[in-house]
Amino acid sequence: MKDISAESLGNDMSIAVIAGRFNRFVVDQLVAGATDALKRRGIKESRQALVWVPGAFELPVMARQLAESGKFDAVIALGAVIRGGTPHFDFVAGECASGLTRVSLDYGIPVTFGVLTTDTVEQALERAGTGEGNKGFDAAMTAMEMVETMRAVEADLAGRES
Numbered sequence: 001m002k003d004i005s006a007e008s009l010g011n012d013m014s015i016a017v018i019a020g021r022f023n024r025f026v027v028d029q030l031v032a033g034a035t036d037a038l039k040r041r042g043i044k045e046s047r048q049a050l051v052w053v054p055g056a057f058e059l060p061v062m063a064r065q066l067a068e069s070g071k072f073d074a075v076i077a078l079g080a081v082i083r084g085g086t087p088h089f090d091f092v093a094g095e096c097a098s099g100l101t102r103v104s105l106d107y108g109i110p111v112t113f114g115v116l117t118t119d120t121v122e123q124a125l126e127r128a129g130t131g132e133g134n135k136g137f138d139a140a141m142t143a144m145e146m147v148e149t150m151r152a153v154e155a156d157l158a159g160r161e162s
Contacts, residue, residue: 006148011042013073020079022055030078033134060099067107074143079115110146114139
C-alpha cells in the first residue's frame with residue numbers, strides 16, 4: 001500500500017482567511033495566529049486575503065464566495081461563539097460548522113474550522129493564546145497541510161493513469 005501524505009509544505013499556495021467580528025477581542029488573536037503560521041511557511045502576503053464578516057453565522061456564505069472564485073487553494077474560517085443563557089449558541093455554532101463543511105465538499109478545497117465554540121470567555125481566550133496553543137495557528141497549519149496532501153493525491157492519481 002502506497003502511503004500518500006504532504007511531504008513538504010510549499011509556499012506557492014493562495015490562502016483566504018475569513019474572520020467574524022463578533023467577539024473580536026478573541027478573533028483578533030486567532031487571526032494573528034493564522035497569519036503567523038502563514039508567515040512561518042513562507043506564504044507571500046500577496047497570496048493571502050483577509051476578509052471580515054459580522055460573525056460566525058456569516059462565515060459559510062463568504063467561504064462559498066471565496067471558494068467559488070477559484071482564486072484560493074484553501075479557506076481558513078475564524079470566529080468565536082461563546083455560550084450564553086439561550087440556545088442561540090447551538091444554532092450559530094451548528095449552522096456555521098455545517099455550512100463550512102458543505103462549502104468544502106461542494107468546491108473540493110479545504111475549509112478549515114478555526115471557530116471557537118466555548119462555554120466561557122476564559123476558555124476562548126485560552127484557545128486563542130500565543131504560539132501553538134492558538135487555534136487560528138492550528139487552522140492555518142491544517143489548511144496548508146491539506147492543500148499539499150490533496151496535491152500529492154492528485155499527482156499520484158495522475159501517475160496511475162499513465
